Amino acid sequence: MxxxxxxxxxxxxxxxxxxxxxxxxxxxxxxxxxxxxxxxxxxxxxxxxxxxxxxxxxxxxxxxxxxxxxxxxxxxxxxxxxxxxxxxxxxxxxxxxxxxxxxxxxxxxxxxxxxxxxxxxxxxxxxRFYQLETVQPTPVVNGHLRQATLGDRELLIDWCRAFMEEVSEEIVDWEAEEVVDRYLAEGSLHFWQDNIPLSLANFYSSTPNGVRINLVYTPPEHRRKGYATACVAALSQALLDRGYKYCFLSTDLTDPAPNHLYQAIGYQPLDDYMQHYGFDS
Missing domain, CATH: 3.40.630 (Aminopeptidase)
Known part of the structure; x- marks a missing residue:
């Protein structure tokens, strides 16, 4: 060895x-x-x-x-x-x-x-890891999927910071800006919008057959209205339509809401899960 x-x-x-x-x-x-x-x-x-x-x-x-x-x-x-x-x-x-x-x-x-x-x-x-091959029908909500643009940059940075704070990731201001600028350049950030942006999702980390969805975020005032479901479902379908065989994502096992949301869209849980350990200084 x-x-x-x-x-x-x-x-x-x-x-x-x-x-x-x-x-x-x-x-x-x-x-x-x-x-x-x-x-x-x-x-x-x-x-x-x-x-x-x-x-x-x-x-x-x-x-x-x-x-x-x-x-x-x-x-x-x-x-x-x-x-x-x-x-x-x-x-x-x-x-x-x-x-x-x-x-x-x-x-x-x-x-x-x-x-x-x-x-x-x-x-x-x-x-928990999930994999999707076919998007299931979801409840209809007002709005549509649109690609984020440079004009959305400040809002995206705010939402990125809020997302990172919620998932307990350590991120400093320049990292949020760097992440947003990179994703904007790649054209991967997408909103669910009805007059104003209501929910956000991104895709990255292509594999030979699939692509990973991340940065799924809805501001607190717009939650429990189906916008995240609509956003992830529409983005997943758009990626499958591009020729990807699978979409992947992962979510915290202790949070039932996103786990239920993704399975309703058609994401199937895999046997493996990823465990995080932190080292104390």
């Missing part, structure tokens, strides 16, 4: 992608980050960490961190790979705020990291 760093464009890239493709929905975030690292490395202010563990030319795990974010682990085929990744990161004096992985892999890494660094860990959120 050996660990290899992916440090230049396309080095072991196809082998890594083929491994991730075995569980495409679960790895949709990693697909998007990996593509950005390989093809748009200028987006990152610090050098990303990308490593894979293999044995006999078979990939067992992939690890990815874009500092200062948490470490993201793929599904792990051999638990010994986790110790190898932890040791490698420790030897590089990596600063990790936490880890995201399947429940067993996340806890195993957190325990290894505590042994190496002395940092205690605490359990964070759990995310």
């Amino acid at each position: 050996k660990l290899k760093h992916l440090t230049q464009a396309n080095q072991d890239y196809e082998q890594t992608r083929n491994f991730l493709l075995q569980h495409e929905a679960y790895h949709s975030l990693m697909f998007g980050l990996l593509d950005t690292i390989v093809y748009s490395p200028h987006r990152f202010k610090s050098q990303p960490y990308v490593a894979m563990v293999e044995k006999n030319d078979t990939v067992l795990a992939v690890a990815l961190q874009t500092p200062p974010r948490k470490l993201l682990l793929s599904r792990v085929e051999d638990v010994q790979a986790i110790a190898l990744i932890a040791q490698d990161l420790y030897s590089r004096q990596a600063q990790l705020p936490g880890v995201m992985a399947t429940a067993s892999a996340a806890k195993a890494f957190a325990q290894h990291w505590q042994e190496l660094t002395g940092q205690p860990y605490h359990e964070g959120t759990r995310e």
Whole structure:
């Protein structure tokens, strides 16, 4: 068993992608980050960490961190790979705020990291993954889907900050602006609108067969009126119409409202969920 760093464009890239493709929905975030690292490395202010563990030319795990974010682990085929990744990161004096992985892999890494660094860990959120192939009929509400434009920038920044505060993500002002500017340039931000914007959704992280939806946000005064359902359903259908086979998304397991909303649209829950652990300084 050996660990290899992916440090230049396309080095072991196809082998890594083929491994991730075995569980495409679960790895949709990693697909998007990996593509950005390989093809748009200028987006990152610090050098990303990308490593894979293999044995006999078979990939067992992939690890990815874009500092200062948490470490993201793929599904792990051999638990010994986790110790190898932890040791490698420790030897590089990596600063990790936490880890995201399947429940067993996340806890195993957190325990290894505590042994190496002395940092205690605490359990964070759990995310359920969903996959959609066909949009189901939803209640009709007034409005229509429209692509956000540069004229919406200030509103988008406000909504992005509000969204991040609600999901307990750490984000500073320049990050909100950077996220919005990038998504505006990509044309991926969409409103559900009826005279005024009522709900927001975005798409990103394309995989070979699908695309991930994120940043689903409705201001408190417009909630429980069906706008988020209409927005996500319309955007999902538009993406399927573009030729994507699947749409993916994830949501906090402890929040019943979005879990119910997405299933009503046609999103099917997957067996795997992602467990977050934070490391205390």
